[in-house]
Amino acid sequence: MVIYGLALMGGCMIVGTGLGYLIGDLVGIDANVGGVGIAMLLLVIVSRRLMDKDQLSKLAQDGIMFWSAMYIPIVVAMCARQNVVAAFDAGALAFVAGLGAVFAGFLLIRPIAALSAKSDPLPPLTEDNPAPAAAMAVPEVAKEVK
């Protein structure tokens, strides 16, 4: 069932958020440290396990894929609710500080990425392969399991 996929994802998120707050608590701040990131790692590991054992049905996967495909529309909605006026009215100090950090970041992508084992560029996007994030690596093994 589709809901199995959502429940799996939701479960990962709840555990991740819990661990995120636990890490925050351990280091003495009231914040969620990396909860979403932990949830993503959990989902990668658990879904791989389940798919290897053929226990994640096509429908359950579709439930997750749906949200993956909704990512861009959600991001567009997120942009439409940003406080853009505040950014434009921010004044010179905020502009210099904010933009300075961004440009410094862009300059450092290449040197720091060079630390990793060579990671190949993804194949170019084409018209008929607009690739929602998850579409690239879904294995064909997963059979329908009810």
Next chain:
Amino acid sequence: MDILLNAVTKYPLVTAFVVVGIIMVLSTYIGKIFNNRIHSSAIAIVIGLILAFVGGKYTGGKHGISDVEIFAGIGLMGGSVFRDFAIVATAFGVKMEELKKAGLPGAVALIVSMILSTAIGAATAYAFGYTSAVDMATIGGGAATFIVGPVTGAALGASSEVIALSVAAGVVKSISVMILTPFLAKMAGLDNPAAAAVYGGLMGTTSGTAAGLAATDPRLVPYGALTATFYTGFGCLVVPSIGYMAIVALVG
């Protein structure tokens, strides 16, 4: 008129789906005019930001177009619940080997960027006459993300004016990441999973990287988002403590 208004305000989230759907259609169309040289999601994101600007000007509120009643659903659809749920979903199908490769450089990027952003923010604050260590640390935190700034300010007892400045610096950062990423991606070598993880760690703003990567290549989203989601928490931890002490040591 009232009936019409009822129809679009009765189910805010549904209205939001329709509005975003229309934005996507428009942006695909505009993309065709530009011969698809600009990614249609980049155009959609810019349209979103323009709407946010118009909404903010019109209502004077903080949440862009979603402060306008008929667009209230945009606030729900673009809020942190749906955003984080969708981000987690993008991790589905990611290969563990790629994540492992991206782990070390991602973590390095996180630390380097935290030092660098705080330093740039603090130096800028100093140049503009905010020379106390508390003010410098707060604005430095803002240059990390717009959450780290106020958290630092509150912890150190900064004035509300300085806290507002730190939020503004963070918002400038987040929105410029959204807009600039698709244009700078090629030059910066942002075309593989490891570079995306580094980018997430360097930029740190979850919303900025989420939108920036969506506009560049959606397949890179999980890698960038993974590191970016650690950034704010990490910043809230180190900027008011280690960052502040370092600044005190430098300026006294």
